[in-house]
Amino acid sequence: MLPEFFALLGIDVFLTLSLLSCLLDDRVPKALPYIYQIAALVGYGHLLISKEFFVIFGEYMRFWYCFIYLLVALSNVVAVNVYFAVARGQWSLAKVWSGAVTFPTVVISMFFVSNYAFVQEATLPLLTLQVGLVVSALIMGVSICLLLSPEAMRNVFRRERR
């Protein structure tokens, strides 16, 4: 398995997000499906650059930039989940999204990351990579959500103070 597999996985996650956000276009910003398609295209360009500089870029560097791309894709899955739960207040939809999209995507990504770590005999302790993946995706997802709709978060905090 090449490190670019993570970029491929990230592209597929972005494409899935694009199609799902198109189906839920009355609940998410109208531009979101197109933004995700552009993100997938960026990933494709990323793969092409990787192919062109295959020998120059070492495996270590290729792994990290592909891994970060996957992390960004996963963060967006989490961000949409948080957006439904917090910004839109649609808890049932957020629960369905978390069960049908967020959880399977994170588990599949974890499986491939641990498989890669096992095959390549990664120097990082096995758990660090997987836990790091989940924690980073969660933090980044919440951050993306905060960035896109700061008002909603403020409202939640205000409600808690009262």
Place this chain on the structure above:
Amino acid sequence: MKLRDVSSKKPVKFLALLLTAMFIATASAAVYYAMLMQSKATVATAPVYFSTGNDSSGILTLGTNDTYASLSLSAYPNVTLYYDQAVNLTATAAKQIQLRHVSISPGDGDPSVSNFTSVVFTLMNATGSVKGTLTYTTSGNQWTEPTTTGYVAIGATEEWTIKVEIKAAAGAKTGVSTTIVIAVDVK
């Protein structure tokens, strides 16, 4: 209905996104597959290579890494000349091999073609059994070219030979030559 109204409809939007998504996913998978193949290309020694036979002296020139060989054979008018072991083939692993015609020159229609009668390449195993034959014959100024011998199994460490029979036509001119290129396919 205006174009804007059509494009803002959900099914149309979804279909357009689905098509581009399929395109991006396919193209990305193709690039990944190409990279996978690229990374698997490793240099190894040829499992079947050319080696000298009992009759190779003075006629055989082996190429770099013994992966190609050049034979300089003589032909006499109205006489069949045999090179029983013109060149040998040595296998380092169990493989399947075949002889295949690649090219011949001068080509059909050249008057010098009629100076030759036949050129026969015979693939023989270590015990002398015939495993395949490539026969070139002439008819006037035309060559009759063979195709392939078909694959046959060669065992690891076995040494086979290629026997060559060459015959020039009665009354053939001296100094006329022909160049035959054949390939040994290995799989």
